[in-house]
Each structure stands twice: as structure tokens, then as C-alpha cells.
Amino acid sequence: MDSAAFNDPSAARALIDKIAGLAARLPEVRLMEVCGTHTMEIGRLGIRQLLPGNVRLISGPGCPVCVTPAAYIDAAVELALSREVRMATFGDLFRVPGNRRSFAQAKAAGADIEVVTSPRAALDGARKSPRQVVFTAVGFETTTPATAAVVKAAAKEGLRNLSFFVAHRLVPPAIDALMADPSIRIGGFLLPGHVSAIIGADAYGTLVGRGVPGVVTGFEALDILAGICSLLDLLVAKEVAVKNNYPRVVSARGNPAALRLMEEVYEPEDAVWRGIGMIPRSGLRLRKEFAAYDASVRFGLKPDGVEVPRGCSCGSVLKGVIPPEECLLFGEACTPENPVGPCMVSSEGSCAAAFRYGGRP
Numbered sequence: 001m002d003s004a005a006f007n008d009p010s011a012a013r014a015l016i017d018k019i020a021g022l023a024a025r026l027p028e029v030r031l032m033e034v035c036g037t038h039t040m041e042i043g044r045l046g047i048r049q050l051l052p053g054n055v056r057l058i059s060g061p062g063c064p065v066c067v068t069p070a071a072y073i074d075a076a077v078e079l080a081l082s083r084e085v086r087m088a089t090f091g092d093l094f095r096v097p098g099n100r101r102s103f104a105q106a107k108a109a110g111a112d113i114e115v116v117t118s119p120r121a122a123l124d125g126a127r128k129s130p131r132q133v134v135f136t137a138v139g140f141e142t143t144t145p146a147t148a149a150v151v152k153a154a155a156k157e158g159l160r161n162l163s164f165f166v167a168h169r170l171v172p173p174a175i176d177a178l179m180a181d182p183s184i185r186i187g188g189f190l191l192p193g194h195v196s197a198i199i200g201a202d203a204y205g206t207l208v209g210r211g212v213p214g215v216v217t218g219f220e221a222l223d224i225l226a227g228i229c230s231l232l233d234l235l236v237a238k239e240v241a242v243k244n245n246y247p248r249v250v251s252a253r254g255n256p257a258a259l260r261l262m263e264e265v266y267e268p269e270d271a272v273w274r275g276i277g278m279i280p281r282s283g284l285r286l287r288k289e290f291a292a293y294d295a296s297v298r299f300g301l302k303p304d305g306v307e308v309p310r311g312c313s314c315g316s317v318l319k320g321v322i323p324p325e326e327c328l329l330f331g332e333a334c335t336p337e338n339p340v341g342p343c344m345v346s347s348e349g350s351c352a353a354a355f356r357y358g359g360r361p
């Protein structure tokens with residue numbers, strides 16, 4: 001099927017009508033889209049504005065840059081400013097504020113910081129230059145296997161001037177933490193298509209244990225509308241299940257090669273999510289066999305703390321407790337040009353999406 005078929009207006013109309021019919025049989029429902037790419041697409045397509053008044057779509061913590069702790073950025077920026085290393089980082093992380101400076105500000109102050117599009121580019125850079133290169137390894141399960149492959153490649157080559165400052169995060173423990181928080185009332189989850197392609201639809205078993213349905217959803221207009229429709233269907237039927245609406249990309253068990261690679265290179269650890277706090281076994285660290293490539297070991301980096309900038313409500317936004325527009329700084333003191341918090345910087349941040357596309361009318 002070509003992409004036009006996933007955006008067919010008459011099919012969209014039929015789904016919108018079906019959503020309205022299902023919603024009429026329900027009280028107010030709060031559905032969370034966990035993934036930042038869903039947040040951006042829902043905003044861009046105006047899907048919130050198409051939904052009945054009692055169906056609320058809440059954005060969740062699925063923007064990897066937004067949940068990367070400020071203390072991590074501080075430690076990386078400090079190392080970059082020491083002039084000991086070249087820092088290789090994704091463009092999304094470049095402008096995210098730490099407690100003191102962002103990478104962009106550190107670069108302006110003379111730090112050697114290169115924006116790269118993949119960990120492979122950092123590997124290539126280390127091969128070509130005698131400089132110590134440190135790659136800022138952030139992201140969810142979608143990006144983790146690519147970093148793991150490069151860690152293994154560097155180890156195989158015996159490369160001595162490349163290391164990885166790892167702040168990878170795992171999505172299922174974060175969903176579980178949200179469900180365990182009584183202040184967050186979510187009736188169902190639109191589950192992330194990209195992450196699920198790696199971990200598989202079966203990875204969300206704890207949702208069922210907590211009595212909440214979920215639907216793995218793709219990113220085209222019809223995918224998202226069909227995902228909402230399926231969630232409402234489950235709610236009307238009072239059925240608690242995780243449904244895979246994205247079988248053209250996601251299988252039940254995920255990508256075995258990618259999962260093996262992650263298992264080989266990383267082990268889980270308790271990790272801090274910016275604005276949210278510590279979530280048990282929600283982060284990854286390099287296994288001891290790869291300690292020579294661990295920047296936190298090589299340079300003694302110890303980021304800790306859960307700080308957010310003064311006045312920034314990113315924590316409540318990321319947990320779906322408030323919509324971005326309810327932050328007092330939204331659109332005034334905090335804009336994409338002058339971001340205060342990470343949710344306004346990232347191309348997948350909830351605040352950036354709300355600023356760009358507007359929220360609920």
C-alpha cells in the first residue's frame with residue numbers, strides 16, 4: 001500500500017464517525033500517546049480537534065531528549081569544555097538546556113562539539129582523528145541497537161579514542177511507572193510503533209496486569225485514527241488487551257537480532273528521567289566487558305539530580321498531568337526560539353508540538 005492509501009480522506013471520515021459512535025458510549029476517557037513522533041503527527045494533522053469532547057489525547061514521556069537529565073547534559077558539557085575530547089551528539093540534543101549551558105552554548109564558548117546523525121558517524125570520526133571522541137548515547141529502544149552495534153565494532157577494532165556516554169532509556173518501565181502513579185489517570189495507551197518494532201507488541205504485558213488496554217500504532221493519519229478507534233473499542237467492550245495495529249512493521253516478539261545485540265552490550269539499571277525522577281530498571285549501562293568504551297568510567301562522569309529549570313513544568317507535562325498550555329511560561333517566556341525546558345526544544349517535545357500546532361480548541 002502506498003502512503004496515499006494511509007491518508008485516504010473517505011477512510012479517515014469513516015474512522016472519525018466510528019470514533020464518535022464509540023465515544024458516545026463512554027464517559028470522559030484520557031488516552032496517552034507515549035511516543036513523541038505520535039505527538040508531532042497528532043498535532044500536525046489536527047487530530048485532537050477532530051475528536052469528540054469526552055476523548056482527550058494526552059502526550060506522554062516519549063521524547064528521548066526531553067527526559068535526558070539536565071545533570072547528564074551538565075557533565076557532558078563540562079567534559080567538552082575541558083578541551084580533552086570531541087563530543088559527538090545528535091542535533092536534537094544540541095540546544096537542550098542543562099543547568100548551566102547547552103551544547104550549543106558550550107560550542108560557542110570554544111568546546112569541540114560535532115552534530116552527528118548516527119553513532120556510526122562518531123565511529124568514522126574517531127577512525128579519522130587522533131582526538132578522543134565521546135558519543136552521547138541517548139534515545140529509546142529505537143536507537144539503542146545502533147549504538148550497541150557501534151560499541152561492538154569499536155571493541156572489535158580495538159579503537160582507543162572512542163567512548164560512549166550512555167543515557168539510553170527503556171519505554172515499558174516508564175509506562176509501568178505512570179500506571180503506578182495514582183495522580184495520573186490514563187484509560188488507554190497508544191503505544192509507539194518504532195520502539196515496538198524492536199521490542200515487540202508482547203513487551204507491554206504489565207499494562208494488562210494493571211487493567212489498562214494498549215494499541216501499538218503506526219504514524220500515518222489512518223494509523224493514528226484506527227489506533228484511537230481500537231482503543232475505544234476495547235474500552236467499550238471492557239476488554240483489557242494489547243492489540244497490535246501495526247503488523248506491517250511490528251511483530252509480537254520484536255526484532256530478535258536487535259534484542260540480542262542490546263542484551264550483549266547493555267544491562268538494565270535504575271535511571272533518572274528528567275522531570276519525572278528515578279524509574280527502576282528503566283535505563284541501560286554498558287556491560288563490564290565494554291567498560292573500556294564507557295565514557296563515565298574513562299572520564300569519571302557521575303551525573304545525578306532531577307533538576308528542571310525554574311518555572312518549567314516539563315515533569316508534569318511529560319507525565320500527562322497538565323497540557324503544555326497550562327505551564328505559566330508556555331508561549332511567553334518559553335518558545336522554540338528561546339526554550340526554557342527540553343519539551344520546547346526537541347522536535348518531538350510536547351510543548352514544541354503544542355506551540356507549533358496548537359492544542360485543543
Ligand code: SF4
Nearest residue numbers: 313314327334341351
Ligand atoms: S512550556 Fe517551556 S517551561 Fe513550560 S513545561 Fe514546556 S518546556 Fe518547560
